[in-house]
Amino acid sequence: MRSVKNNMKTILDYIHRETWSPYVAGILLGVVAIAAVWLSNNLLGASGAFENLAGMIGKTIAPKAFDNLYFNFIMPPGITYGVMMLVGIFFGGMIGAATSGTLMWGKKGATNSDAQWKRIFGPQVWKRWLLAFLGAIILEYAAGIAGGCTSGLVISGGMLIAPAAFIFMGGMFASGIITAWVIYRRRY
Amino acid sequence: MSTLIIALVLGVFFGFSLNKAGLTRYHKIVNIFRFTDMAVLQFIMTALTVAMIGLFSLRALGLLTFPNIPATYVVGNLVGGLLFGVGMALTGY
Numbered sequence: 001m002r003s004v005k006n007n008m009k010t011i012l013d014y015i016h017r018e019t020w021s022p023y024v025a026g027i028l029l030g031v032v033a034i035a036a037v038w039l040s041n042n043l044l045g046a047s048g049a050f051e052n053l054a055g056m057i058g059k060t061i062a063p064k065a066f067d068n069l070y071f072n073f074i075m076p077p078g079i080t081y082g083v084m085m086l087v088g089i090f091f092g093g094m095i096g097a098a099t100s101g102t103l104m105w106g107k108k109g110a111t112n113s114d115a116q117w118k119r120i121f122g123p124q125v126w127k128r129w130l131l132a133f134l135g136a137i138i139l140e141y142a143a144g145i146a147g148g149c150t151s152g153l154v155i156s157g158g159m160l161i162a163p164a165a166f167i168f169m170g171g172m173f174a175s176g177i178i179t180a181w182v183i184y185r186r187r188y
Numbered sequence: 189m190s191t192l193i194i195a196l197v198l199g200v201f202f203g204f205s206l207n208k209a210g211l212t213r214y215h216k217i218v219n220i221f222r223f224t225d226m227a228v229l230q231f232i233m234t235a236l237t238v239a240m241i242g243l244f245s246l247r248a249l250g251l252l253t254f255p256n257i258p259a260t261y262v263v264g265n266l267v268g269g270l271l272f273g274v275g276m277a278l279t280g281y
Contacts, residue, residue, distance in 0.1 A: 017208075022227040025209035026234025032201045033235065034242040040191045041255050044202060081195045088199020095200065096207025116215035117280070135279030138271055146268020147258050150276075151202070153265075154232065159239035162257040164265045171269020172276065173221070179277035180221035 018100040033159055042081050045152030046089060047143035049082035051075040075144075120183065146171075205235075214280030221277050 014020070036042050055077030058066035071077060097103040104110035112118065112128040121127055143149040146168050148157060154172075157165030209231040210216040219225035246252045275281065 019210045019227075020208040022209050022231035023234045025205045026231045027238050028201065028205040029209075029231070029235035030238025030242065032198050032205065033239040034246070036194075036198050037243060037255060038246065038252050039198075040194045041253070042191070042195070043255055043258075044198070079192070081191060084192045084195035085199035085202065088196040088201075089203035089206070090199075092200035092203025092205075093207045093212055094203075096204040097212070100208075114214040114280070116218070132279050135275045136281065138275035139279065139281055142268045142271030142275060144268075146265050146272060147261075149272070150232075150281075153258050155235055155239070157258040158236045159243055160254055160257045161240070162260065164258045164260040167260070167262060167265040168269035168272070171266045172273040175270040175273030176221040176277045177273075179274045180218055183218075183277065184222060 015099050016101075018102055029155070030159075033155060040081070043152065043156035044085065045082050045148065045156060046086055047140060047149035047152055048075060049080065049086035050140055051144060052077055052080045052083050217280040218277055221273075 014024075033044050036044050052075060055066060055071040055075055058071065059077050066077075094103060094105070104113055112123065112125045117128065121131065139149070143152070146153060147164060148154075148168070150172075153162075153165050153168050158169070206212060210227055211231070216225060216228055220228050243252070243254070247254060
């Protein structure tokens with residue numbers, strides 16, 4: 001009995017830790033990815049959901065502009081599997097932060113909390129928002145071209161050994177390294 | 189309907205693992221590209237290895253079939269990847 005209790009405590013303590021070993025977290029994600037295929041014959045993904053939602057908004061605001069091949073067949077609008085998963089990711093991330101006491105929701109400085117970011121770009125909140133917004137446009141557009149993002153293509157595609165995933169990864173690292181180098185230059 | 193609930197539950201675990209691996213932090217993402225913190229890469233590669241072994245074993249046992257794999261179109265995948273890296277290094281997504 002005693003050892004069971006101790007084991008439970010060890011596990012609970014681990015859940016409360018802020019950062020897990022990437023190997024442990026990776027195993028969890030691997031199991032989730034297997035479960036997605038096994039339980040629902042679907043893949044993990046995040047970026048597609050934004051397109052489904054954008055399609056939904058677009059179809060009500062400007063039905064003509066959104067009445068094209070892409071939004072009718074490739075990325076149909078609506079509450080899809082991906083949208084539900086995105087909602088889950090949002091709350092899962094919050095639960096993860098809450099269990100380690102690092103949830104910044106509503107706290108002071110929450111919108112620009114990364115020390116390294118502040119060191120490079122400055123403490124202004126608007127800068128953080130602007131760069132995040134512009135960067136996110138690039139991300140979403142790129143994911144649209146490539147057919148997936150880090151989750152939908154690198155992880156879901158990679159685990160099925162899809163060539164697309166590895167081509168994407170090569171491009172992503174090449175330009176990511178160059179971009180980081182341009183931003184950091186001497187501090188690289 | 190039930191698949192939507194499965195998606196929600198899986199998403200919660202997905203987000204949880206991302207948070208615990210530190211992928212919700214800007215510096216964790218950018219530092220892969222600066223070669224100073226490889227945790228994200230270790231995380232992704234572990235997930236890939238576990239998922240590959242699991243999926244291919246389960247398929248060999250006849251317990252599941254694979255969904256359609258993401259389409260391969262070299263130029264699109266590559267250009268998308270190149271653009272994606274820029275956004276990734278900028279935002280820390």
